[in-house]
Amino acid sequence: MAQHEGEASPRVQYPLNSEAYRILDEIGVGVSAIVYKAECLPMNSALVAIKSIDLDQSRADLDSVLREVKTMSLLSHPNILRAHCSFAVDHRLWVVMPFMSAGSLQSIIGSSFPDGLPEPCIAIVLKETLNALSYLHDQGHLHRDIKAGNILVDSTGTVKLADFGVSALIYESNTSSGTSGSSSSSSLMLTEVTGTPYWMAPEVIHSHTGYSLKADIWSFGITALELAHGRPPLSHLPPSKSLVMKITKRFRFSDYEQSRSEQSPKFSKSFKDMVASCLDQDPSKRPSADKLLKHPFFKNCKNSEFLVNKVLSGLASVEQRFKESKIRRSLSIKNTDDDGDEEENEESSMGEIIKQRRISGWNFKEDVLELDPVFPSETETLSPPRRQVRFAAEPIIRDPSNESSSDNPGSSSQSVEGVQELHDEHTNEHAGSLAVAVPEGTQLSAQIGVSLAHLDRDGVVRMLRGLTRSLYDQRRAVGLMLTILTGQEEVSREDQLLQENERLKMELEQEKKKTSEMEMEMEFLSLQISRGSTSAASRQSGE
Amino acid sequence: MKGLFKSKPRTPVEVVRQTRDLLIYANRSSDTRESKREEKMSELSKLIRELKSILYGNSEAEPQAEACCQLTQEFFKENTLRLLITCLPKLNLETRKDATQVVANLQRQQVHSRLIASDYLEANIDLMDVLISGYDNTDMALHYGAMLRECIRHQTVARYVLESAHMKKFFDYIQLPNFDIAADAAATFKELLTRHKSTVAEFLSKNYDWFFAEYNSKLLESTNYITRRQAVKLLGDILLDRSNSVVMTRYVSSRDNLRILMNLLRESSKSIQIEAFHVFKLFAANQNKPPDIVSILVANKSKLLRLFADFKTEKEDEQFEADKAQVVREIAALEPRDRP
Numbered sequence: 001m002a003q004h005e006g007e008a009s010p011r012v013q014y015p016l017n018s019e020a021y022r023i024l025d026e027i028g029v030g031v032s033a034i035v036y037k038a039e040c041l042p043m044n045s046a047l048v049a050i051k052s053i054d055l056d057q058s059r060a061d062l063d064s065v066l067r068e069v070k071t072m073s074l075l076s077h078p079n080i081l082r083a084h085c086s087f088a089v090d091h092r093l094w095v096v097m098p099f100m101s102a103g104s105l106q107s108i109i110g111s112s113f114p115d116g117l118p119e120p121c122i123a124i125v126l127k128e129t130l131n132a133l134s135y136l137h138d139q140g141h142l143h144r145d146i147k148a149g150n151i152l153v154d155s156t157g158t159v160k161l162a163d164f165g166v167s168a169l170i171y172e173s174n175t176s177s178g179t180s181g182s183s184s185s186s187s188l189m190l191t192e193v194t195g196t197p198y199w200m201a202p203e204v205i206h207s208h209t210g211y212s213l214k215a216d217i218w219s220f221g222i223t224a225l226e227l228a229h230g231r232p233p234l235s236h237l238p239p240s241k242s243l244v245m246k247i248t249k250r251f252r253f254s255d256y257e258q259s260r261s262e263q264s265p266k267f268s269k270s271f272k273d274m275v276a277s278c279l280d281q282d283p284s285k286r287p288s289a290d291k292l293l294k295h296p297f298f299k300n301c302k303n304s305e306f307l308v309n310k311v312l313s314g315l316a317s318v319e320q321r322f323k324e325s326k327i328r329r330s331l332s333i334k335n336t337d338d339d340g341d342e343e344e345n346e347e348s349s350m351g352e353i354i355k356q357r358r359i360s361g362w363n364f365k366e367d368v369l370e371l372d373p374v375f376p377s378e379t380e381t382l383s384p385p386r387r388q389v390r391f392a393a394e395p396i397i398r399d400p401s402n403e404s405s406s407d408n409p410g411s412s413s414q415s416v417e418g419v420q421e422l423h424d425e426h427t428n429e430h431a432g433s434l435a436v437a438v439p440e441g442t443q444l445s446a447q448i449g450v451s452l453a454h455l456d457r458d459g460v461v462r463m464l465r466g467l468t469r470s471l472y473d474q475r476r477a478v479g480l481m482l483t484i485l486t487g488q489e490e491v492s493r494e495d496q497l498l499q500e501n502e503r504l505k506m507e508l509e510q511e512k513k514k515t516s517e518m519e520m521e522m523e524f525l526s527l528q529i530s531r532g533s534t535s536a537a538s539r540q541s542g543e
Numbered sequence: 544m545k546g547l548f549k550s551k552p553r554t555p556v557e558v559v560r561q562t563r564d565l566l567i568y569a570n571r572s573s574d575t576r577e578s579k580r581e582e583k584m585s586e587l588s589k590l591i592r593e594l595k596s597i598l599y600g601n602s603e604a605e606p607q608a609e610a611c612c613q614l615t616q617e618f619f620k621e622n623t624l625r626l627l628i629t630c631l632p633k634l635n636l637e638t639r640k641d642a643t644q645v646v647a648n649l650q651r652q653q654v655h656s657r658l659i660a661s662d663y664l665e666a667n668i669d670l671m672d673v674l675i676s677g678y679d680n681t682d683m684a685l686h687y688g689a690m691l692r693e694c695i696r697h698q699t700v701a702r703y704v705l706e707s708a709h710m711k712k713f714f715d716y717i718q719l720p721n722f723d724i725a726a727d728a729a730a731t732f733k734e735l736l737t738r739h740k741s742t743v744a745e746f747l748s749k750n751y752d753w754f755f756a757e758y759n760s761k762l763l764e765s766t767n768y769i770t771r772r773q774a775v776k777l778l779g780d781i782l783l784d785r786s787n788s789v790v791m792t793r794y795v796s797s798r799d800n801l802r803i804l805m806n807l808l809r810e811s812s813k814s815i816q817i818e819a820f821h822v823f824k825l826f827a828a829n830q831n832k833p834p835d836i837v838s839i840l841v842a843n844k845s846k847l848l849r850l851f852a853d854f855k856t857e858k859e860d861e862q863f864e865a866d867k868a869q870v871v872r873e874i875a876a877l878e879p880r881d882r883p
Contacts, residue, residue: 013681016720016721017720055768055769055772055814056768056812056813056814062769062772062773062776062814063730066726066727066729066730067726067730069722069723069726070685070723070726070727072723073685073723074636074640074685076636076637085721085722086721086722086723087720087721087722088722088725088767088768088769090768091768091769091812093722093769139640288602
């Protein structure tokens with residue numbers, strides 16, 4: 001029988017009340033979730049990780065959260081972190097999971113391998129991750145957030161992909177709710193993108209797998225670079241550009257001025273080749289997870305014991321690393337002055353957050369195994385876009401002339417990108433004029449859908465939504481052509497208002513963030529003062 | 544998979560027949576030699592996966608209408624669905640998921656522009672009893688639940704479930720401690736009460752008393768935050784639906800209901816407050832308010848006006864603001880009734 005069954009069937013029932021658990025330590029924080037290390041008292045105090053999601057704070061569409069949790073509990077694979085159980089604790093949802101004692105790869109790298117892991121270790125981690133990805137994709141699920149921070153390791157060297165779908169979901173809907181009109185329209189949008197294929201027509205499933213599965217492969221490639229260099233790819237950027245500054249700060253490239261190309265370690269040909277195939281601009285050319293598993297790079301892969309010896313020995317505990325990263329974070333906030341766009345880490349895993357997936361245009365240099373962002377317009381980096389952005393931004397039609405001048409892209413490439421990012425509402429000064437207000441469209445079609453409730457409502461709504469989008473597409477394309485021909489931007493009144501609106505919103509956001517950063521800094525300073533002395537700030541953790 | 548297709552290209556009808564044979568085998572007592580059984584069960588898993596790929600297509604091919612039609616016809620010609628449902632607990636997790644997707648898809652397959660699944664279920668309506676009782680079984684709940692939701696797409700099936708004794712059980716299923724199962728039950732409950740408008744309106748009128756008594760006491764006044772939040776949202780959806788206007792009028796004429804909604808308005812949770820408002824506004828906007836409703840509103844006039852003064856949604860919502868303004872006007876205009 002299927003090899004998963006052994007794992008799935010005799011599922012130990014963990015207690016479904018909070019009293020049965022004793023919380024030991026905080027090991028991760030997010031916008032609306034906290035992850036704890038805890039012990040399950042009736043089970044000989046077995047260690048677990050508990051993710052506690054605030055359902056009230058995250059004004060998420062509750063239905064989507066529910067759906068995501070259900071989906072998650074039906075996944076069963078040795079390389080996927082499966083929840084033991086989940087239950088409500090007042091307005092929080094507790095998801096009880098196995099405790100992965102070595103923490104995330106991102107945290108491991110952050111504390112012990114700042115310049116990246118040795119290649120044989122990368123191979124192990126990536127191969128296990130691919131196994132998980134292949135399983136997910138086979139089921140028609142997207143992970144949507146592959147990165148070192150979501151790859152966890154336990155003391156025996158077992159690698160598991162953590163499915164933080166719930167938090168990602170809450171996060172996305174949280175940000176998207178800012179601009180969409182009514183709750184009904186925002187939930188519609190979510191449903192459309194995050195819906196499970198069960199209920200979708202076959203052709204929808206198909207277009208779903210058609211390009212969005214390949215988005216996971218892209219993120220997988222970026223993760224490979226992250227493991228190889230110790231950080232996600234973003235070097236060789238002209239630091240003068242404020243835009244770039246923002247990106248670099250987001251990625252915490254304190255050393256972005258240094259040229260790292262000379263000291264970049266040597267990687268094998270097969271590794272470079274494997275990464276390059278994942279980072280193909282054309283999604284259809286990226287290999288599937290199954291195909292990647294057959295890549296020569298994963299031949300003669302070492303076992304988990306190797307990982308334990310090479311990577312895990314001498315590693316600080318997860319909770320200790322979390323505390324250290326917290327301190328580092330407050331320090332780095334102190335160092336960033338005007339950095340208003342930095343989000344607090346919304347990912348629970350282990351601290352700093354990386355959003356490499358937000359950037360759509362890259363120029364991969366295979367020889368040095370480095371990837372430069374070709375032109376991430378601020379749209380994608382400043383404000384976290386909703387999910388559609390990634391799908392829409394995926395097939396980047398690049399003006400060939402821009403390919404070469406990746407560091408200094410002309411404005412035309414910017415416009416081209418703007419057109420690709422049709423569904424992004426968080427626009428900015430640059431791309432703003434080409435922005436399209438999708439939510440209005442959605443709302444409209446949603447209303448039509450309601451009045452036609454007796455027909456096949458879902459079908460009609462979907463069709464109308466498609467139409468709306470295509471109208472916007474065309475309008476923008478025409479606008480773009482006019483821009484190119486006349487040399488002037490055709491800005492409609494509506495767009496201007498939208499733009500202004502967005503700008504003000506962004507300013508407000510920035511102010512808010514600055515305030516919270518100041519508060520954090522103050523907290524940090526008072527912590528410093530209360531500590532009094534200089535040494536070993538990290539060891540003296542909480543009370 | 545590929546090799547399988549190439550070595551023996553089976554027709555959809557053959558796949559269904561072989562599946563059926565193996566299901567019959569699996570349902571029988573399991574005293575056959577263990578190894579043989581294992582082999583057959585694994586063959587069954589493959590067959591069910593093949594059914595799925597005929598219906599949904601796979602990475603290489605889109606589904607073929609003709610093949611789907613043949614498959615559906617053969618599937619419902621005999622009792623395959625019943626076999627599959629009763630056999631489900633014996634299958635492994637991945638096969639259960641495949642089977643669930645197959646059943647889901649079949650509900651929508653038309654043969655000669657008829658949904659033959661609906662005809663089949665009408666004749667085998669007791670299968671719904673099996674599916675619903677799945678909520679009592681932690682292992683089966685999510686699979687049976689997903690199948691159930693697909694089956695109640697058919698109006699006759701939904702009517703059966705609504706009018707059955709099972710309906711009362713949902714009030715408990717929704718509050719099961721296992722969050723994923725409770726969430727699934729809630730999704731089914733919502734589907735039952737919103738999908739088929741005329742059936743729902745009829746059900747609510749006929750069963751008004753017990754249904755809303757349960758709804759108020761078990762759901763709206765539940766100690767469980769998620770239950771309250773889902774219930775008040777669903778209540779709004781139900782009452783605001785035009786097809787339920789008679790029920791709505793009746794609901795907003797009861798002082799007990801008003802009391803419960805006013806308690807929800809005072810909750811610390813913003814999400815619940817907002818949803819509660821969407822129901823509360825119906826009480827206030829009712830142009831024929833019964834005297835006891837008026838007197839409650841009058842007695843709480845200043846408190847309510849104060850509450851609404853800084854009552855805002857997270858994001859701007861014109862409709863909400865307009866509704867709020869109207870509610871405030873209504874309440875502000877209320878005067879204590881003159882004693883007769």
